[in-house]
Amino acid sequence: MEPGITREAVRELPKAELHVHLETSLRLRHLAQAQHAPSLAEPYLVSDPQRYVGYDRLRRLRYLGRAGKVPDRVYTHGNVAQVAYELLREAAAENVRYVEIRVGGRRGFALLGVRGMLEAIAEGRARAEAEFGVRSGTVVTLVRERGPEHAAEVAEIAASCVDCGVVGLDVAGDEENFPPALFVRACEVAREAGLGITVHAGEFSGPASVWTIIYQLGATRIGHGFRAVEDPELVAYLREHRIALEICPTSNLRLGLVGSWREHPLRALYDAGVRVTINSDDPLLLRTNLTAEMYTACRELGFTLDDLRTMTRYAVEAAFDRKAALAALAVPSARPS
Template identity: 40%
Template sequence: MIPKIELHLHIEGAAPPAFIRGLAAEKHIDISGIFNERGHYAYRDFWDFLRVYEAATSVLQTPEDFARLTRAVLEESAANGVIYTEAFLSPDFCGGRDLSAWRDYLAAIQEAAAEVEAQGGPILRGIITPIRHFGPEKARETALCAAETAGDFIVGFGMGGDEKAGEPKDFQYSFDMAREAGLRLTCHAGEWGGPDSVRRAWRDLRVERIGHGVRAIEDPALVDDLAEAGVVLEVCPGSNVALGLYKDWRAHPIGRLYERGVKVTVSTDDPPFFHTTLTREYDRLAEALDWDDAVFHTLNRTAAEAAFCDGATRAALIKRLEGQP
């Protein structure tokens, strides 16, 4: 239960299955085919996971649905000692990228987050994400939503989805728009696209963080470049193991990346899909890599320094990590 900071969490992907089933029942929507006999999300591989993810998200249809989701996700985070979370939010799922509708969804999410924070729960900040396999044109619409609502709560811009859809340079316009609006940048890469996808995202989109990024380990020169430049990897080991990218926790490269001087952090990605929590991630890493509290403190300090929040929030987080009042 040490204080934890999480930088890579998809808010829809963090929806507990029971929450989604309950919401579907309220709306009389049949999505029973995305669950197994135990009530867990069921998928065959990463691409089937995307299908199930989008089906689960389809029951989230109003700002109030997302407010309820935000409370449920933050309650789970609080139960695992999380004090700060950056969640990926997508206008694609919140009003179909219509700016006026997106403002309504965002207001509901932000209000729910503020209520949780006021009650002593985690601080939440948002990173707007276009969906890569929806294409560059829709990404531009998402970037406009991000630019128009950038501020204290919306602090970053990234990109999720299928890494094999298009090239990072296809999305340069969207990332440039977000950068000009003052948003800080991250991008999913180095999960299914290989080490070259990391280099292309870093080079072409000029991001300061990479979501996942673990396939960089396959290119020693790239590992050295990332370490030297201080690029931060938002690593989600449980996600990678659950999706079959690595056979087990001992085979996961986060330990080797850390030893080579790359700045790594630990997150859960879409925790109920992968039967994980941030506490479980820490426990499994401690078991597999013999990491002690000092290592986890370093990872959380790295996460605090890499967070996209304002300086005052960062300073307060670091104080909490250090055990100061």
């Protein structure tokens, strides 16, 4: 590792993050406990997630992380605004100055309405910007398992919520049983409204999934995408067309998709000239943050502080609100005390 690289040195770097989920139910549970709400029921114990790999493990980790169903009464406008604010407060403490928050919670959308949920998040985002100077946007995630009709409906509402700070559309979930072709219309709606398109691919599935979402859905960023390294032609295409990968190393390791940090393709993709960015994915669930991800990348993969600055530049240039990202990185933020 480059001499002089410490966790604090990495923390002090101005940063941008493109792939972080709000984890609404988990954060609401913590909020309810902080507010001395009655004890929430423990979950029915499912099989140890370590016995599973990939998407099955992700579902089990998220279920166990929620530790029981959060009561509907906790899903209020004020509470959702608070958890969005807290996510950004945590980011600002790590000198992350621009964040794109992903949200696709079924219950939040059902209980508050899609626009209501997005308005609550916008309120929390505005408060965080006022207090810490951290800029942000919302990326609405369409969950594949809910089907194309639901996706198109949510995309229509998201497209009408640019005033709430919606900057992009994401597609995530079960790639195997819900192929990209089902979500063409939803992505068209978003693109026509000027929203950016990012899609989870090249994570649980191989390089073919990345090719497909580029050609069928018009994705200009790839959620994860690390398995692109398996196809040299795809690597060359990503480099030539400046398509950014939202790499989330700890997430990939925790889901059993990569054996260790030193086996992660992040280094190979970066050296090949692909515009890789580093992200935390589910920070509360995975107990990580962007500083930890970047510092570990330096320690395990030999990245330098200049490399981190380059990857931050890639993130800023790939941001769906590039103007806000550029402005945020140019001005020192007010760190939480």
